[in-house]
Amino acid sequence: QEADAEKRGVEAMAGMLQKVLLNAGKLKGDINALLADLTGESLKNIQNLNLKDYTALILAFFKKPELSDFFSSIASLLQ
Numbered sequence: 001q002e003a004d005a006e007k008r009g010v011e012a013m014a015g016m017l018q019k020v021l022l023n024a025g026k027l028k029g030d031i032n033a034l035l036a037d038l039t040g041e042s043l044k045n046i047q048n049l050n051l052k053d054y055t056a057l058i059l060a061f062f063k064k065p066e067l068s069d070f071f072s073s074i075a076s077l078l079q
Helices: 002-022 024-039 043-047 051-062 065-077
Strands: none
Touching (some): 002 051, 024 043
16 A cells, blocks of 8 residues: 555656646746745746756756655545
8 A cells, every 4th residue: 555655646746747847938937936945046046047957956856755755645645
């Protein structure tokens, strides 16, 4: 059961990441503000990142263990 809950959590996280990346243009202001807040960087610095660094920052956010734990907890509640 725990493995199934973890799998569903990872799938939910992957789906969320895909939606964020596909809608990045619409959400860019909000995403930039979130990334600036989380990293302690200025909004201007986040806006000026090249695509490789920007994408790496988004991926790093989604790989945070806390986020994985959050989605696993939600998945286990949905059983």
